[in-house]
Amino acid sequence: MSKVTVVGAGNVGATCANVLAFNEVADEVVMLDVKEGVSEGKAMDMMQTAQLLGFDTTIVGCTNDYAQTADSDVVVITSGIPRKPGMTREELIGVNAGIVKSVAQNILKYSPNAILVVISNPMDTMTYLSLKSLGLPKNRIIGMGGALDSSRFKYFLAQALGCNANEVEGMVIGGHGDTTMIPLTRFATYKGMPVTNFLSEEKLNEVAAATMVGGATLTKLLGTSAWYAPGAAGAFVVESIIHNQKKMIPCSVFLEGEYGESDICIGVPVILGKNGIEKIVELDLNADEKAKFAASAAAVHKTNAALKEVGAL
Numbered sequence: 001m002s003k004v005t006v007v008g009a010g011n012v013g014a015t016c017a018n019v020l021a022f023n024e025v026a027d028e029v030v031m032l033d034v035k036e037g038v039s040e041g042k043a044m045d046m047m048q049t050a051q052l053l054g055f056d057t058t059i060v061g062c063t064n065d066y067a068q069t070a071d072s073d074v075v076v077i078t079s080g081i082p083r084k085p086g087m088t089r090e091e092l093i094g095v096n097a098g099i100v101k102s103v104a105q106n107i108l109k110y111s112p113n114a115i116l117v118v119i120s121n122p123m124d125t126m127t128y129l130s131l132k133s134l135g136l137p138k139n140r141i142i143g144m145g146g147a148l149d150s151s152r153f154k155y156f157l158a159q160a161l162g163c164n165a166n167e168v169e170g171m172v173i174g175g176h177g178d179t180t181m182i183p184l185t186r187f188a189t190y191k192g193m194p195v196t197n198f199l200s201e202e203k204l205n206e207v208a209a210a211t212m213v214g215g216a217t218l219t220k221l222l223g224t225s226a227w228y229a230p231g232a233a234g235a236f237v238v239e240s241i242i243h244n245q246k247k248m249i250p251c252s253v254f255l256e257g258e259y260g261e262s263d264i265c266i267g268v269p270v271i272l273g274k275n276g277i278e279k280i281v282e283l284d285l286n287a288d289e290k291a292k293f294a295a296s297a298a299a300v301h302k303t304n305a306a307l308k309e310v311g312a313l
C-alpha cells in the first residue's frame with residue numbers, strides 16, 4: 001500500500017495529484033490545502049474521472065488536517081505563492097519560507113519516514129530550508145526543478161530539430177532560476193547522436209536561452225506561473241521513488257563537496273529510487289560548464305543567506 005501526500009492543492013499540486021492518480025503511481029494520494037473545501041472538491045472532481053480514465057488510485061482531499069497524511073511514503077510540497085509577470089522566483093522567499101517550514105514540520109509529525117519533494121519557489125532555497133530545519137538525512141529531501149527544466153530543454157531542442165521531444169535527451173543542472181540554470185548542450189543528443197551534429201552554435205544558444213527563461217515566458221502568458229509541466233515533473237520524480245525506478249533525474253540535492261560545492265541544495269543529476277537520492281552522479285564538466293556551475297551556486301548561496309533575514313533559519 002503506497003501513499004503520497006501533495007501539500008497545496010493549487011495549480012501545481014492538483015495537477016501533480018491528478019497525474020499521480022492517472023498513472024496509478026500510488027494506491028492513495030492525499031491533497032492538503034489551507035483553503036477550506038478546495039482539496040476536498042478537487043479530490044471529488046478527480047475521483048469522478050476514475051471510471052472515465054480507468055484508474056484505481058484513491059484520491060482524498062482535506063483542509064489542513066495532517067492526520068490524514070499519516071504514514072505517507074512521499075510528500076510533495078507545493079504550498080506557497082507563485083510569481084506574477086515581471087517577478088523573479090527569489091522574490092517569493094519572504095512569504096514562502098514561513099509556509100514551507102511550517103508545512104514540512106507538520107508533515108514530519110505524521111510521516112516520520114517520508115521522503116520530501118519540494119516544489120515551492122525559490123525551490124533550491126526552500127529545499128535547503130527544509131533540510132536545515134528538519135535535520136533529515138540528505139537522501140530524503142529532494143528539490144524538483146531539474147526534471148521540469150530538462151523537459152523544457154528537450155521541448156525547445158525538439159522544436160529546433162523539428163522532431164518529437166521523446167527522441168531527444170538533455171539535462172539542465174544548476175539553480176532553478178532565470179539566470180542560474182545550465183542547459184547542458186554538450187551532453188544533449190538526438191537519436192543518440194550529439195545535437196551539435198544537427199544544430200548550429202547560434203541555434204543551440206537560442207535553445208539554451210529559451211530554456212532558462214521558460215518559466216518566465218509562461219508566467220507572462222498566463223499571468224501566474226505554469227502548472228501542467230511542473231505538476232507532471234513532480235509526479236515523474238515521485239514515480240521514480242515509489243516504483244524504485246532508479247531513473248537519473250537532475251534534482252536539487254544537498255552537496256558535500258560534489259561539483260566543488262558544499263552546504264547548498266542545487267540541481268545535479270541523481271539516481272532516484274526507494275531511498276530517495278540513491279546516488280549523486282558527477283558529470284565530467286569542462287571549464288566553461290564548471291565556471292557556470294560555480295556562478296550558479298554563488299547565486300543560490302546568496303538567496304539562501306536571505307533565509308536568515310526573513311527569520312526562517
Ligand SMILES: NC(=O)c1ccc[n+]([C@@H]2O[C@H](COP(=O)([O-])OP(=O)(O)OC[C@H]3O[C@@H](n4cnc5c(N)ncnc54)[C@H](O)[C@@H]3O)[C@@H](O)[C@H]2O)c1
Nearest residue numbers: 008010011012033034079080081082119120121123144230
Ligand atoms: N519547482 C518548480 O519547478 C516549480 C514549478 C511551478 C511552480 N512552482 C512553485 O510552486 C508553488 C505553487 O504554485 P501554484 O501555481 O500551484 O500556486 P497556487 O497559488 O495555484 O497554489 C498554491 C496553494 O498553496 C496553498 N497554501 C498556501 N499556504 C499553505 C499552507 N500553509 N498549507 C497548505 N497549503 C497552503 C494555497 O491555498 C494554494 O491553494 C509556487 O511557489 C510556485 O512558484 C515551482
Ligand SMILES: O=C(O)C[C@H](O)C(=O)O
Nearest residue numbers: 083089215216225226230
Ligand atoms: O516560473 C515559475 O515561477 C514557476 C516555476 O518555477 C517554473 O519554472 O515554471
